[in-house]
Amino acid sequence: xxxxxxxxxxxxxxxxxxxxxxxxxxxxxxxxxxxxxGRTFSKVKNYPIALKWAMExxxxxxxxxxxxxxxxxxxxxxxxxxxxxHEGKKIDEKILNVLMQRNLVVKVSETFVKTEKxxxxxxxxxxxxxxxxxxxxxxxGKKFKQVDVETTRKKLPKRISPGKRQPYNQFLMYVREKLxxxxxxxxxxxxxxxxxxxxxxxxxxxxxxxxxxxxIYSLKYPKEAGRLPAKNIVxxxxxxxxxGWRTGSTGWGYKWSSEKASQLMPRAHDTAITPxxxxxxxxxxxxxxxxxxxxxxxxxxxTHGVEFIQTGGIVVAKDLNFRHLLGLLKQxxxxxxxxxxxxxxxDYYPFTEPSVQISGEHPKLGWIELxxxxxxxxxxxxxxxxxxxxIAWGFGIDRLAMNALKVNDIRELFSRNLExxxxxxxxxxxx
Amino acid sequence: MPKLEISxxxxxxxxxxxxxxxxxxxxxxxxxxxxxxxEEDTLKVDLKDSNRPDLWSAEGIARxxxxxxTSKVGLPEYKIKRGNLVVHVDKKVSRVRPLTVCAVVRDLKxxxxxLSQMIQLQEKVATTxxxxxxxxxIGVYDFHKIKPxxxxxxxxxxxxxxxxxxxxxxxxxxxxxxxxxxxxEFGHLLSGYNEYPIFIDSANQVLSMxxxxxxxHTGKVDEETRDVFIECSGYNFKFLVPALNVIVSxxxxxxxxxxxxxxxxxxxxxxxxxxxxxxxxxxxxxxNKVSGLKLKPKxxxxxxxxxxxxxxxxGKRIEVHYPxxxxxxxxxxxxxxxxxxxxxxxxxxxxPIKYKTLGKMNEMEEASEKIGRIMSKLGMQEIMSYTLTNxxxxxxxxxxxxEKIVEIENPVSANWNIFRNWMIPSLMEFFSNxxxxxxxxxxxxxxNVVAVDxxxxxxxxxxxxxxxAIADSKLGYHDIVAVLDGFMRSWKxxxxxxxxxxxxxxxxxxxxxxxxxKTVGVIGEIRPEVLLNWKLEMPVCVxxxxxx
Numbered sequence: 001x002x003x004x005x006x007x008x009x010x011x012x013x014x015x016x017x018x019x020x021x022x023x024x025x026x027x028x029x030x031x032x033x034x035x036x037x038g039r040t041f042s043k044v045k046n047y048p049i050a051l052k053w054a055m056e057x058x059x060x061x062x063x064x065x066x067x068x069x070x071x072x073x074x075x076x077x078x079x080x081x082x083x084x085x086h087e088g089k090k091i092d093e094k095i096l097n098v099l100m101q102r103n104l105v106v107k108v109s110e111t112f113v114k115t116e117k118x119x120x121x122x123x124x125x126x127x128x129x130x131x132x133x134x135x136x137x138x139x140x141g142k143k144f145k146q147v148d149v150e151t152t153r154k155k156l157p158k159r160i161s162p163g164k165r166q167p168y169n170q171f172l173m174y175v176r177e178k179l180x181x182x183x184x185x186x187x188x189x190x191x192x193x194x195x196x197x198x199x200x201x202x203x204x205x206x207x208x209x210x211x212x213x214x215x216i217y218s219l220k221y222p223k224e225a226g227r228l229p230a231k232n233i234v235x236x237x238x239x240x241x242x243x244g245w246r247t248g249s250t251g252w253g254y255k256w257s258s259e260k261a262s263q264l265m266p267r268a269h270d271t272a273i274t275p276x277x278x279x280x281x282x283x284x285x286x287x288x289x290x291x292x293x294x295x296x297x298x299x300x301x302x303t304h305g306v307e308f309i310q311t312g313g314i315v316v317a318k319d320l321n322f323r324h325l326l327g328l329l330k331q332x333x334x335x336x337x338x339x340x341x342x343x344x345x346x347d348y349y350p351f352t353e354p355s356v357q358i359s360g361e362h363p364k365l366g367w368i369e370l371x372x373x374x375x376x377x378x379x380x381x382x383x384x385x386x387x388x389x390x391i392a393w394g395f396g397i398d399r400l401a402m403n404a405l406k407v408n409d410i411r412e413l414f415s416r417n418l419e420x421x422x423x424x425x426x427x428x429x430x431x
Numbered sequence: 432m433p434k435l436e437i438s439x440x441x442x443x444x445x446x447x448x449x450x451x452x453x454x455x456x457x458x459x460x461x462x463x464x465x466x467x468x469x470e471e472d473t474l475k476v477d478l479k480d481s482n483r484p485d486l487w488s489a490e491g492i493a494r495x496x497x498x499x500x501t502s503k504v505g506l507p508e509y510k511i512k513r514g515n516l517v518v519h520v521d522k523k524v525s526r527v528r529p530l531t532v533c534a535v536v537r538d539l540k541x542x543x544x545x546l547s548q549m550i551q552l553q554e555k556v557a558t559t560x561x562x563x564x565x566x567x568x569i570g571v572y573d574f575h576k577i578k579p580x581x582x583x584x585x586x587x588x589x590x591x592x593x594x595x596x597x598x599x600x601x602x603x604x605x606x607x608x609x610x611x612x613x614x615x616e617f618g619h620l621l622s623g624y625n626e627y628p629i630f631i632d633s634a635n636q637v638l639s640m641x642x643x644x645x646x647x648h649t650g651k652v653d654e655e656t657r658d659v660f661i662e663c664s665g666y667n668f669k670f671l672v673p674a675l676n677v678i679v680s681x682x683x684x685x686x687x688x689x690x691x692x693x694x695x696x697x698x699x700x701x702x703x704x705x706x707x708x709x710x711x712x713x714x715x716x717x718x719n720k721v722s723g724l725k726l727k728p729k730x731x732x733x734x735x736x737x738x739x740x741x742x743x744x745x746g747k748r749i750e751v752h753y754p755x756x757x758x759x760x761x762x763x764x765x766x767x768x769x770x771x772x773x774x775x776x777x778x779x780x781x782x783p784i785k786y787k788t789l790g791k792m793n794e795m796e797e798a799s800e801k802i803g804r805i806m807s808k809l810g811m812q813e814i815m816s817y818t819l820t821n822x823x824x825x826x827x828x829x830x831x832x833x834e835k836i837v838e839i840e841n842p843v844s845a846n847w848n849i850f851r852n853w854m855i856p857s858l859m860e861f862f863s864n865x866x867x868x869x870x871x872x873x874x875x876x877x878x879n880v881v882a883v884d885x886x887x888x889x890x891x892x893x894x895x896x897x898x899x900a901i902a903d904s905k906l907g908y909h910d911i912v913a914v915l916d917g918f919m920r921s922w923k924x925x926x927x928x929x930x931x932x933x934x935x936x937x938x939x940x941x942x943x944x945x946x947x948x949k950t951v952g953v954i955g956e957i958r959p960e961v962l963l964n965w966k967l968e969m970p971v972c973v974x975x976x977x978x979x
Binding site: 158159160161162163164165166168169173176177179180181182183184185186187188190191192193194207209212213217218219220221222224226227244247248249250251252253254264266283285286287291293295297298299300305306307315317319320321322323324326327328329330331343344345346347348350353354355356357375377378379389413414415416417418419421422 | 432460461463465479480481482483559562563566667669720721722723724761762763764765767768771772776777779780781782783784786787788789790791792793795796800803804806807808809810811812813814815816817818819835836837838839840841842843844847850860861864865868869870871872873874875879881883885887888889890891892893903
């Protein structure tokens with residue numbers, strides 16, 4: 001039993017008697033063997049502990065304000081055990097557990113010895129409170145070292161910050177969720193595309209200036225061509241370019257090359273995704289959107305990146321017309337940017353006719369361009385097997401994000417500045 | 432989209448009516464233009480339609496506005512006087528630059544405005560419509576300095592000498608390609624040929640070497656010039672004819688007189704220019720179906736007249752004649768747009784689309800968003816990087832051997848010429864940009880990498896990944912495992928770590944991450960050599976894994 005010893009409290013009780021014992025001795029000394037709580041409190045040390053244990057052991061009874069003795073005082077097992085431990089003798093395990101629970105006895109473990117030594121080194125002043133101090137109880141009665149509670153914040157060895165989402169990404173998700181609420185399904189496609197999906201399927205002729213090497217990236221590797229879709233689709237696209245096929249168009253009147261169409265390139269615009277879906281078959285009526293990275297060999301400046309995100313999509317349904325096109329754009333302006341005052345401008349896109357651009361009056365920036373749209377040309381939809389009118393639209397999502405995040409340089413959307421990212425407070429503000 | 436500069440007073444005089452700037456801003460929509468800036472009399476115009484070269488000058492814009500704001504509607508009329516000039520086309524040009532169409536325009540009243548519009552239009556047509564002079568090169572010459580007839584032929588690179596525009600000395604074609612700025616800019620259009628095309632007159636004066644440069648003597652037009660000879664050369668009449676028509680129509684709009692030229696090929700001869708109006712037919716129902724407007728036939732006729740068409744109602748259809756300078760009309764749909772433009776976009780009442788459809792986010796984006804939320808709750812800051820990078824970042828700095836990678840052939844910058852095939856270099860680069868910021872730095876990114884995959888139809892495959900990294904003054908493998916473990920438990924994926932090695936990581940302090948017995952990523956402590964490559968002084972621990 002040498003690895004157990006009395007705590008300070010244990011030592012005290014050994015000398016002075018257990019509090020509950022002292023309580024019954026006091027009551028027993030009175031002629032009526034009873035007293036008020038007030039009186040007892042002033043006469044007995046550690047009164048709350050004394051009362052708790054005396055009641056638990058059935059030595060006293062409490063009635064209203066009165067304590068009455070039930071059993072006269074006698075020698076207890078705890079007292080005997082405290083004595084034995086003090087003398088280094090063995091005691092019964094049951095009693096040991098009770099005493100340890102009452103924190104009158106502690107196990108003199110390695111931890112105890114070590115912690116006691118460490119505490120001695122600091123002059124028994126606690127620096128950091130530890131688990132060991134807690135389990136050994138060695139904290140009891142010790143002083144805590146005072147810390148500079150006011151200036152500590154200035155000399156933190158490690159700061160913590162909340163993890164935040166990237167603000168541009170958050171803006172994109174805001175727009176994405178809006179579009180989903182408006183009934184749009186998200187489309188995706190591969191980063192590296194064939195020119196076929198990028199241009200040919202969109203009825204953009206192979207000698208179009210937008211397909212010039214100065215306008216689009218080409219690949220050094222993989223250099224080999226990609227694969228074209230089903231033969232009948234390719235044939236119809238080819239004929240439509242050459243002579244209009246059955247679309248009622250004159251076509252572009254040149255010799256279409258499947259070799260050119262199967263060249264691989266990084267996607268130059270988000271619309272490249274759409275024709276794949278038109279060929280696979282879309283829901284009618286259907287609303288679709290995309291939000292993808294696009295790549296163009298632009299000289300990088302405040303408004304141009306080599307890599308940027310575009311958002312666009314389609315609405316396809318029977319009997320859609322130009323008025324619906326304007327209606328859709330107006331809905332976007334209101335729902336996504338919160339701008340209600342809008343104007344429409346004539347515009348041109350190689351794959352839509354009629355085409356339109358919408359601008360809106362921003363409360364701070366004045367009139368800004370919001371989106372461009374049009375009805376896909378029949379030369380685009382018919383070869384891909386779609387008979388219904390298809391409205392195609394696209395936002396200047398990077399411009400909208402720049403407005404929402406109050407940045408003037410498109411490169412900041414992909415910010416490399418940790419401080420800035422940490423300090424952004426983007427609250428799904430309207431653009 | 433062509434950007435033009437035009438003079439407001441010149442534009443108004445072409446329209447024949449004074450129009451204040453505020454209404455010009457509205458009216459220019461008829462010509463698909465937007466006034467981007469006003470500096471005294473100069474209007475900066477963004478001309479949206481890159482397929483309507485006829486609109487790329489004050490004359491063309493004026494034509495469209497005139498139809499809407501004055502009584503001058505319907506087809507603009509152009510008279511061509513039969514001229515005597517003959518241009519012989521030598522069979523030899525068929526190997527180099529086979530075709531030309533020509534015109535003579537007389538009685539020009541050239542002032543500064545006219546000259547600048549002429550030069551601007553010629554430049555825009557050759558650059559944008561003519562595909563940087565490949566499809567259309569345009570030459571304009573002082574007719575009186577030419578001794579007809581003219582021959583379009585070829586010469587050997589050192590077979591002739593003439594003074595090119597803006598130069599003082601005679602040069603051979605070869606020297607021009609080597610030394611003249613235009614020769615350097617457009618020389619590639621003649622590379623591979625052993626003879627170069629030239630226009631030359633009967634006195635052996637060189638007019639020009641298309642598509643490079645005019646001669647300084649004949650090919651210079653100034654305010655004194657009265658009559659000009661114009662040629663367009665290229666490969667396809669589909670480009671050449673409209674280009675010439677656009678130029679001569681613009682000059683004729685200012686009162687000049689067009690004269691035809693006989694162009695003699697070895698097997699045929701053609702009279703150019705041809706300004707006969709072209710014809711198209713549109714169903715009345717189709718106009719209303721596409722526009723959503725309920726227009727009566729006579730309304731459509733009125734709107735088409737304003738758009739400078741000559742329409743005639745034929746039963747349920749309208750037959751239209753439109754000007755020869757327009758090459759953009761391929762389908763009745765193109766005519767419908769002009770009807771709506773005449774009607775006025777801002778007078779059309781928008782109609783909401785009533786159909787109900789169910790929206791849905793792409794699953795990968797949904798998963799990414801969920802992952803982003805978990806990671807940020809673990810105290811990690813999200814970043815977003817370009818997927819484009821360079822070999823120095825992807826391989827050398829990471830101490831990794833070069834491998835097959837998707838690479839760009841025509842990069843604008845050496846910083847962005849390949850697609851990343853793993854994420855960690857983007858995070859390292861981010862750290863190296865933020866060494867002045869307090870540590871610890873804890874970042875993550877969710878994004879795509881592009882892998883070479885020959886089995887795919889595009890020979891590549893996008894892979895969505897999550898990568899996370901910590902940089903701190905004291906850091907251990909366990910710190911990053913704690914993040915991975917925290918993430919995996921929230922993401923509800925069972926995972927295992929298996930010891931492996933990788934040249935970017937400290938030996939014995941890295942593992943591969945396995946989910947369902949499949950390797951999905953790596954985790955570990957970055958090698959000090961790699962840290963130094965990024966000029967980092969703080970230890971870095973990272974992981975990256977594929978999101979399936």
